[in-house]
Amino acid sequence: MQNLLKNLKVVVHDKLYLKDPETSDLGKRIVGESITLIDDMGFECFTFKKLGDRIGSNESSIYRYFENKHKLLLYLTSWYWGWMEYRLVFATNNISDSKEKLKKAIDILSEEVKEDSTYSHIDEKALNAIVINEYSKSYLTKEVDKENKEGFFAIYKRLVGRVKDMILEAQPDYGFAASLASTTVEGVLHQHFLIQHFPSLTSCSKTVAPKDFFTDLLFSSLNLETDA
């Protein structure tokens, strides 16, 4: 998979940037270092000025790639969900059994991203941490409807749609497929956050993974046996 991804580009909405950061060395450094910097200091404290200092470049140069840090966050998280979608499709495509397929999907969605896959300038582990800690800030805004109309959340919506389809494949009678899919994708992030900061609010820990909880949750609510 790593080798394959090396030759594939995750395509994000082209209105999210002014100039495609994939097309230059500076652009890649902006994206790569913004991930580690946001992960280090949090999105609120992060500024283009600090990023410029970090990469030995100028604030004004970064503004030529991204309008503002909100668009950068949308870019980074879109990239993440595109990457996740790719991994999801790749891992489930050849599975014919719908239960096994759904199980694999939960696995991919909820597994902790452990390693920087080093296939690119992007540190997926840090990006996963950013998505856990910052993703909801990208849509909890007054501009969400306008930005949604522009298609800025298309990849995320497509991903949730795929999960929904897998749910319906496994259990065509189920009446809440969209809600179960969105609850899973969002809930997985939330459980990872709780493990780190509110352990009393989660049953997950070093030994129990979010995967275990969500597998049980989905299979129970779909009235399926988990021993697929």
Place this chain on the structure above:
Amino acid sequence: MQNLLKNLKVVVHDKLYLKDPETSDLGKRIVGESITLIDDMGFECFTFKKLGDRIGSNESSIYRYFENKHKLLLYLTSWYWGWMEYRLVFATNNISDSKEKLKKAIDILSEEVKEDSTYSHIDEKALNAIVINEYSKSYLTKEVDKENKEGFFAIYKRLVGRVKDMILEAQPDYGFAASLASTTVEGVLHQHFLIQHFPSLTSCSKTVAPKDFFTDLLFSSLNLETDA
């Protein structure tokens, strides 16, 4: 219930304010108008200066009540969860059947807050909207561990704990009670958000309420019949 609440004060952590806003007319106006203003313009655009203009008071006076707008958000959302906890306990206390009790809890947690109960200076409908749109911003910060240690999230944690206890009462064998409780409390907010902004990601609508989804979800995963 409204009459009872009229004589009860929702108690929030006293480090969340510099001066208790309940003790003065100005304080109540700060709290009351901040709710409608944040609801109108979103938490990012909201400033103490704008609030001062709105209530015909001065920015500096507001700073005598709250250190900053983050603390104000923690105050407002703590108040909301305290109010919710009160309603939850009040509505479920006299129910002996554990299934019925859990059902009622889901009902209280997920119902749309429709009316300003007018028992106070607080517009609960607007506050509910704030919690849906802004609550996660109160904990998705770099200071979350410090603030959690200080007890700023105590009411929320107690509420989730109560839901967890009700889950265990209804099904003592269930292994993921904390995660199911936190997923429900958080998920309810998320589904309400999706109804408004991403209808394709939810099965809920005008006719299907989040309550229906979560009742089905909890009772299925707890292996209980919903016809309690």
Place this chain on the structure above:
DNA sequence: GCAAATATGATAGTAATACTATTATTTTTG
């Protein structure tokens, strides 16, 4: 009823943020 205490208001000031604009310099490319 008045002085002291307290609450509120007005004004000013600061450092940082989130940009925009302009110009200079470097790098790329035809």
Place this chain on the structure above:
DNA sequence: CAAAAATAATAGTATTACTATCATATTTGC
């Protein structure tokens, strides 16, 4: 090698998120 494109440097603006100080209004305790 010249022209074009990319990047860097500098300066400037409005707003934010405060702090500090002083003035004025209101409350209260005697």
